Amino acid sequence: MLDGSSSEKAKRLDGGTLFDGKFGNKEPAPGNVERLPVSGAMGQGVTGREQATSLDPAADAAGDIDSDAAHLLDGHSVNMDYTPGHELASEPGSDTIDVDLNLSDTDSALGMSTASSTFSLRDSVYEYIEEYGRTYHAYKAGAYHVPNDEKEQERLDLQHHLFRMTMNGSLFAAPVTNLRNVLDIATGTGIWAIELAQEHPAARVIGTDLSPIQPAFIPINCEFFIEDCEDEWNFTRQFDLIHGRALLSCFSKPRTVIASIFSALTPGGYFELQDICFPCKSPDGTLEGTSLQQWQTLMVDGLRKLGKDFEKVKEYGTYMREAGFVDVVEKKYTWAIGPWIRGKKQKLQATWWAQNFLDGIHGWSMAIITRGMGWTPEEVEVLLAGVRDDVSNYRNVHAYVQMYVVYGQKPL
Structure with missing residues (x-):
């Protein structure tokens, strides 16, 4: 049973200051609420988690895709180069989506087989909740229904590169001209x-974030805090x-969060959201x-019963x-589930999204369907x-989601 106290505030460890990576230097915390620093700024040149530096799209020669070994991306190395001139062209999706009727086991558009597919925190923050063979955040326990364990962290890093690929290597789309403070x-x-x-x-x-899962070695101009937005x-x-x-x-409470974001922006600043819209x-x-x-x-029904809504x-x-x-x-961009779609970049995105989907489906589903719909694990x-079978059967099951990029400016 989840009983984390929603009123419990994360505490700073150093009396309201944060070590900034420059030996002996401290500066005031970014806000006057009590925040728990997750990672200190200890060095440059580390791009997040080590596993995210290269990705391997390919097909699973074994045939069927099971719960643990759906390796659509094994066997071929793709190093993401986000420098200008190296990205694949990408445009927002239209209402017309073409199925590739000439799909074969070796797809020339993909160039691969598609046969199948040293801060010490309070102990309570790290004492994760264990359910369904996974771990979940302890701070504000139960507020977020997806795990925070190693498997989910790897999936999140893969998903990050899928977003960047979709946006031609960019981290954001908003026309910000002077980045000084970013959240x-x-x-x-x-x-x-x-x-x-x-x-x-x-x-x-x-x-x-609610979970202290960020790396310890990060650029000196980057900081992390335990917070509920x-x-x-x-x-x-x-x-x-932001x-x-x-x-x-x-x-x-999406309206409340967006109102808080508006207040926290400098005049002329931008807020950007990138998100996937379910259902498929x-x-x-x-x-x-x-x-x-x-x-x-x-x-969709289970999350609504838990007070949240995928379709928002x-x-x-x-x-x-x-x-x-x-x-x-x-x-809006189209992410097909499996490379049944036409177009070189669309197929590559679809392969990555199918793998990400398979990696994530257990973590996404267990808490929402058991808590929201009353099913047993x-x-x-x-x-x-059955869902994994459908995803691996992409020649006959043509499903996709739309990825939204929405941004707006606070008036000057």
């Missing part, structure tokens, strides 16, 4: 914040850019009657305008076996 809410492993700090060494980057905001500085990504299952869709009806369709219905992603632009943002821009496992 990344629900930062996860911190990889976005770390890479932004490396690419913009003059900027100060802060990441916040749905609590009251008390930052003493204002930000030029970023949030894959937050669809995080917010029970199909261009040709092949999703009907599948385990994948049953699963997503349970996920479609309302991000509206919420921004209501909060006072101007020049709100919304872009054993019943969920049976359902997930």
Whole structure:
């Protein structure tokens, strides 16, 4: 049973100051609330977790994709080069999505086989909740329904590179011209914040999350704190850019969070959200009657019963305008589940997304379907076996999600 105290505040360890990586130097904390520093700024040149430096797209020669070994990305190395001129072209998706009718086991568009596919924190922060064979955050226990263990951290880092690939290597789309102070809410492993700090060494980057899973060695201009972005905001500085990504299952009060973000931005500053909208869709009806369709219905209904809504992603632009943002821009990109889609980049994205989906489905599902819909863990496992079969059967099951990029500016 989850009984973490929602009123418990994370404490700073050094009386309100944070070691900034320059021996002997300290400076005031970024806000007047009590924050727990997760990682000190100990050095440059480390891009998040080591596992995220290269990715391996390929097919699983074994055939069927099971719960632990769905290796769509094994066997071929793809090193992501985000320098100008090396990215694959990407445009926001349209309402027309083409199925590749000439899909073969060796796909020339992919160039691969597709046969199948030294801070000590309070002990309570690290005493994770264990359920369903996974670990979950202890601070504000139960507020977020996805694990925080090693398997989930690896998935998050893979997902980070999928977002960057989709956006032609960019970390954000908003036309920010002067980055001095940046905030990344629900930062996860911190990889976005770390890479932004490396690419913009003059900027100060802060990441916040419920879980202290960020690396210890980070750029000197990057800091992490334990925070719940749905609590009251008390930052003493204002930000030029506030970023949030894959937050669809995080917010029970999205309007309140966006209002807090608006207040925390400097005039002329930008807020950007990048998120995936469930449920999945199909261009040709092949999703009907599948385990994948049953699963997503349970996920949407289960999360709503837990006070949150996957489909709120479609309302991000509206919420921004209501909060006072101007020049709100919304872009939508298509992520197919498996390389059934036409186009070289679309196939590569689809392969990565299918692998990310398979890596994440257990962690996404167990808490939401058991807590929200009353299923037993054993019943969920049976359902997930069918979902994995549908994902591996991408020649016959053509499913996709839309990835939204929405940003707006606080008036000058």
